[in-house]
Amino acid sequence: MDNQVKAVETEGEAIETLRILIADDNDSDRLILQTIVRKEGHIVYTAKDGQEAIDIFKEQSPDIVLLDALMPNVDGFEAARTIKQLAGDNLVPIIFLTSLRDATSLADCLAAGGLDFLSKPYNRIILQAKIKAFASMRRLHETVQAQRDEISLHHDRLVHEQEVAKQVFDNIAHPGCIDAPNIKYLLSPMAVFNGDLVLASRKPSGGMFVFLGDFTGHGLPAAIGAMPVSEIFYGMAQKGFSLQDILREINKKLKRILPVGVFCCASMVDVSFRKHSAEVWVGGIPDVLVYRKQSRQLENLKSRHLPLGVVDSDRFNTDTTLIQLEKGDRVMLWSDGIIEACNPQQEMFGEERVMEVLRNTEDADAMFDNLVAAVERHTGRGEQDDDYTMVEVTMVGEEEMGNALGADGKSYMAGGPKDWSMTYELRPLTLKEFNPLPLITHLLMEVPGLRPHSGKIYTILSELYSNALEHGVLNLHSDLKASADGFARYYAERTQKLNELYEGCVRFHIDHHPVKDGGVLTIVVEDTGPGFDFKSKEENRHKTEGYSGRGIPLINTMCRSVRYLGKGNQVEVIFDWHVDV
Amino acid sequence: MSNPADHLDIGALQDLKEIMENEFETLVNTFISDSQNKVDELDAVLQQQDCDALRKVAHSLKGSSSNVCAFRLSELARQLEMMGKEETLEGADQVLSALRVEFRAVSDILSTNL
Numbered sequence: 048m049d050n051q052v053k054a055v056e057t058e059g060e061a062i063e064t065l066r067i068l069i070a071d072d073n074d075s076d077r078l079i080l081q082t083i084v085r086k087e088g089h090i091v092y093t094a095k096d097g098q099e100a101i102d103i104f105k106e107q108s109p110d111i112v113l114l115d116a117l118m119p120n121v122d123g124f125e126a127a128r129t130i131k132q133l134a135g136d137n138l139v140p141i142i143f144l145t146s147l148r149d150a151t152s153l154a155d156c157l158a159a160g161g162l163d164f165l166s167k168p169y170n171r172i173i174l175q176a177k178i179k180a181f182a183s184m185r186r187l188h189e190t191v192q193a194q195r196d197e198i199s200l201h202h203d204r205l206v207h208e209q210e211v212a213k214q215v216f217d218n219i220a221h222p223g224c225i226d227a228p229n230i231k232y233l234l235s236p237m238a239v240f241n242g243d244l245v246l247a248s249r250k251p252s253g254g255m256f257v258f259l260g261d262f263t264g265h266g267l268p269a270a271i272g273a274m275p276v277s278e279i280f281y282g283m284a285q286k287g288f289s290l291q292d293i294l295r296e297i298n299k300k301l302k303r304i305l306p307v308g309v310f311c312c313a314s315m316v317d318v319s320f321r322k323h324s325a326e327v328w329v330g331g332i333p334d335v336l337v338y339r340k341q342s343r344q345l346e347n348l349k350s351r352h353l354p355l356g357v358v359d360s361d362r363f364n365t366d367t368t369l370i371q372l373e374k375g376d377r378v379m380l381w382s383d384g385i386i387e388a389c390n391p392q393q394e395m396f397g398e399e400r401v402m403e404v405l406r407n408t409e410d411a412d413a414m415f416d417n418l419v420a421a422v423e424r425h426t427g428r429g430e431q432d433d434d435y436t437m438v439e440v441t442m443v444g445e446e447e448m449g450n451a452l453g454a455d456g457k458s459y460m461a462g463g464p465k466d467w468s469m470t471y472e473l474r475p476l477t478l479k480e481f482n483p484l485p486l487i488t489h490l491l492m493e494v495p496g497l498r499p500h501s502g503k504i505y506t507i508l509s510e511l512y513s514n515a516l517e518h519g520v521l522n523l524h525s526d527l528k529a530s531a532d533g534f535a536r537y538y539a540e541r542t543q544k545l546n547e548l549y550e551g552c553v554r555f556h557i558d559h560h561p562v563k564d565g566g567v568l569t570i571v572v573e574d575t576g577p578g579f580d581f582k583s584k585e586e587n588r589h590k591t592e593g594y595s596g597r598g599i600p601l602i603n604t605m606c607r608s609v610r611y612l613g614k615g616n617q618v619e620v621i622f623d624w625h626v627d628v
Numbered sequence: 629m630s631n632p633a634d635h636l637d638i639g640a641l642q643d644l645k646e647i648m649e650n651e652f653e654t655l656v657n658t659f660i661s662d663s664q665n666k667v668d669e670l671d672a673v674l675q676q677q678d679c680d681a682l683r684k685v686a687h688s689l690k691g692s693s694s695n696v697c698a699f700r701l702s703e704l705a706r707q708l709e710m711m712g713k714e715e716t717l718e719g720a721d722q723v724l725s726a727l728r729v730e731f732r733a734v735s736d737i738l739s740t741n742l
Contacts, residue, residue, distance in 0.1 A: 075692050076695050
């Protein structure tokens with residue numbers, strides 16, 4: 048039992064085999080030391096003087112060096128200094144062998160890089176203890192070194208990953224048309240990792256969207272949200288969606304993907320150069336400022352909404368403030384970085400100072416730069432380190448803005464299908480189960496610039512389609528819908544007739560033809576129903592009003608013309624549209 | 629022959645013998661020939677009045693003789709080392725004579741103890 052325990056203990060304390068260099072010019076001393084050390088289970092290299100010790104060290108790089116202080120040729124002190132240098136970052140414990148006793152000599156040993164002394168006559172127990180102590184010190188040093196190397200490796204990898212991520216972010220969350228002549232902005236190259244985001248896009252109609260976002264948090268988590276925001280912003284802006292549509296979509300997406308507590312404070316401006324106006328939405332970010340060039344007055348547009356990604360779609364509010372802008376008037380958006388920028392005394396720059404700088408600036412053109420300079424003076428830092436973001440948009444004449452979406456000279460009309468026609472026939476099995484309107488609308492929205500008219504087009508299509516299906520193919524009478532009771536009967540009948548339907552069809556003939564800054568969309572819907580005597584109605588100047596149930600008066604207000612053709616089972620709508628909505 | 633214990637730490641020597649095992653003979657031979665050279669060298673440097681050389685050689689002999697447990701020899705070497713260091717060679721000849729006698733005695737004891 049005892050033996051077993053002992054064996055385990057011995058194993059636990061098993062002395063590792065070290066490679067030890069012994070340098071002593073005295074043959075008998077060297078012989079004794081070498082014998083003792085070897086008996087401890089270590090590998091011994093011996094040297095007769097300092098130069099030999101250095102040579103062997105270079106060749107064998109031993110773990111511990113026992114060095115006699117006084118040796119011919121190169122003495123122990125000099126050998127110690129050279130060995131330290133050769134070892135570099137590695138810890139090679141040097142123990143001086145000496146019978147020197149005076150403090151100065153011992154201090155010299157330490158100054159030369161020795162860690163300890165071993166005095167003559169040699170004591171086996173002390174030698175053993177010292178070798179053990181320095182071996183564990185050496186291991187500790189190796190561990191620290193390995194961890195340091197690992198940390199530095201991790202750090203390098205992290206930096207590399209951030210660089211890669213930044214490239215991806217820069218490609219996706221690019222600032223769009225931020226270099227337009229009417230925009231000034233300040234955005235740190237690493238802004239995306241501060242959670243700041245600036246996006247700007249021309250609208251197909253010639254206007255401009257500018258978006259400034261500030262995500263909660265820092266680093267990668269803050270940067271992640273920038274990608275969907277940017278994708279939605281550019282994707283929808285270029286397709287002609289409204290500010291409201293875009294904000295609603297961004298809010299919905301962020302609400303879904305971001306964890307609780309992470310959201311995006313933002314402001315967004317929809318600038319119309321034609322109407323000299325702007326719509327502004329502010330959610331959880333410092334006041335958007337409007338600077339009037341003529342009066343040199345500043346107006347604050349306060350945040351009226353929660354940040355993006357906080358509330359569900361049904362509670363999300365897209366109300367904007369509409370402002371009129373004269374040429375030279377400015378709208379300024381910023382993150383709270385400027386207000387929170389601290390000087391060395393941890394004193395924030397503050398909203399007061401912002402307003403002060405703006406009020407004291409005579410030349411509106413210098414306003415932006417003055418503000419930047421004032422913040423930099425306050426923080427005492429260069430532009431490199433800043434983590435504040437600011438955009439100034441100036442109202443200019445439409446002619447100064449050039450082609451919309453057109454740094455590359457491409458018109459907003461480029462890209463999608465714009466000169467085409469199609470026929471789409473829906474037969475009974477399809478009529479029973481499928482609503483063709485979303486598909487057709489989607490197809491039409493691919494026409495560049497047509498998107499803003501989607502509401503009207505959908506209304507037209509849906510009126511024409513339900514007329515063709517219900518009054519045409521199913522031969523239902525709208526008179527039925529006159530009373531509440533009839534309304535229910537109408538729909539019951541509709542369902543029944545649709546279920547029993549085995550013949551008949553509805554045909555869409557759609558034709559789009561582009562004209563300057565817009566297009567002509569012709570929609571003909573034809574059904575296999577009996578038709579009706581539209582001519583007599585027209586002659587009676589009832590024109591379209593006589594068919595109240597058929598929703599035609601509404602359509603008539605939306606387009607150039609509505610005409611019945613054939614025996615009244617065809618209706619043709621001609622819709623003119625223009626980018627100026 | 630005088631009492632070995634007057635010249636050597638017998639207990640410590642026994643330990644050393646155990647540690648060195650087969651090497652003990654080599655050690656003794658090495659020590660004797662090495663030290664003989666040093667004693668001769670001490671003679672020479674003393675005649676030349678070379679204090680620094682005296683200090684170094686005596687220092688070396690002090691260390692090696694202490695390692696073979698020859699405490700008296702080590703002490704005499706230490707006295708010479710100090711003289712060299714302080715550059716006062718007065719009485720050094722007498723110390724060296726005593727050292728030579730002591731070295732002979734130590735050599736004899738070590739050799740017979742193999």
